[in-house]
Amino acid sequence: MTKTCHKPASGKFEELEETIRIPQQVFDTRNIPPSTPRQIEAWPAGRVD
Numbered sequence: 039m040t041k042t043c044h045k046p047a048s049g050k051f052e053e054l055e056e057t058i059r060i061p062q063q064v065f066d067t068r069n070i071p072p073s074t075p076r077q078i079e080a081w082p083a084g085r086v087d
Contacts, residue, residue, distance in 0.1 A: 040055050063072035 039058055040053050042051050042053050044051050065071050
């Protein structure tokens with residue numbers, strides 16, 4: 039992921055690259071998986087026609 043940060047000492051903006059880690063979600067006690075982006079493109083919400 040790249041983000042832009044302002045450096046007050048130089049008065050300039052610099053791009054910094056950093057790695058973010060998102061832990062894997064576990065199934066709940068009813069064996070139901072957490073939310074997932076899987077097949078999100080199939081949902082009508084947010085679709086632009």
